[in-house]
Amino acid sequence: MPKTRSKPHPDISQVMIMDGQNNFPISWLNKQGYCEYSIYLENVKGIQIQPTLDMVIGTKEHARLEEDFKKDAEPATFEEMLETSKTAEILSRELPVLSVHYGIRGYIDEIWMTPDEFIIIDDKPGSRAFASSIHQVYGYCLAFKETIKPFKNKMGVKRGITAALRQRGTDNIFWSAYFDNKAELGIINLINRVQNLISRKEEFVPTQNPRKCRSCRFKRKCDKKALPGQV
Ligand code: SF4
Numbered sequence: 166m167p168k169t170r171s172k173p174h175p176d177i178s179q180v181m182i183m184d185g186q187n188n189f190p191i192s193w194l195n196k197q198g199y200c201e202y203s204i205y206l207e208n209v210k211g212i213q214i215q216p217t218l219d220m221v222i223g224t225k226e227h228a229r230l231e232e233d234f235k236k237d238a239e240p241a242t243f244e245e246m247l248e249t250s251k252t253a254e255i256l257s258r259e260l261p262v263l264s265v266h267y268g269i270r271g272y273i274d275e276i277w278m279t280p281d282e283f284i285i286i287d288d289k290p291g292s293r294a295f296a297s298s299i300h301q302v303y304g305y306c307l308a309f310k311e312t313i314k315p316f317k318n319k320m321g322v323k324r325g326i327t328a329a330l331r332q333r334g335t336d337n338i339f340w341s342a343y344f345d346n347k348a349e350l351g352i353i354n355l356i357n358r359v360q361n362l363i364s365r366k367e368e369f370v371p372t373q374n375p376r377k378c379r380s381c382r383f384k385r386k387c388d389k390k391a392l393p394g395q396v
Pocket of ligand 1: 199201202203206371372377378381382383384387388390391
């Protein structure tokens with residue numbers, strides 16, 4: 166596989182330039198759905214804010230699940246996992262995925278690889294399937310689809326991809342859907358929107374929803390905060 170040339174973006178934190186294409190973390194698809202302006206404040210303006218309690222709990226829970234998983238896990242390459250899962254169900258955590266083409270990258274919380282399909286799971290603090298959470302898990306599905314492309318000949322039967330959201334720390338999968346053509350086209354459009362924000366072809370738009378601003382960790386530093394009464 167040809168080596169990707171990669172360097173940090175000179176002005177926007179967390180963005181890498183890979184083979185000339187801006188590449189952003191898939192978690193931004195979630196932030197974009199909440200409020201694009203928060204990405205601008207954090208990554209363009211460089212405003213640093215303490216993580217929220219939810220974020221701290223989430224990080225700890227990730228680490229705990231990762232430790233539990235490692236106790237029984239057998240190390241394997243990605244190719245070996247694809248091969249094994251042709252005949253048996255396997256599970257992996259924190260699987261790195263990358264699409265240089267679409268300019269996205271991230272880690273899948275958990276993936277079940279079965280002889281029939283791949284199920285991509287993103288853990289969330291609550292049990293409501295927000296559009297922004299669905300965008301994020303669809304982003305992982307797209308990056309995973311791109312990641313397996315070079316292994317197409319070794320995949321066996323064609324396996325579909327299912328996206329799923331699970332309540333953190335539980336087995337409660339509260340939303341799932343096939344990653345079909347419609348979902349794929351929709352998420353590609355959204356990724357293009359974020360790419361346009363990064364290249365400043367379009368402007369970061371602040372939310373008009375005061376409820377979101379009330380819970381936003383940037384509310385004290387934000388000059389575009391929506392006021393009560395404004396919807
Ligand atoms: S305070 Fe409101 S407008 Fe500002 S970044 Fe947060 S959610 Fe967006």
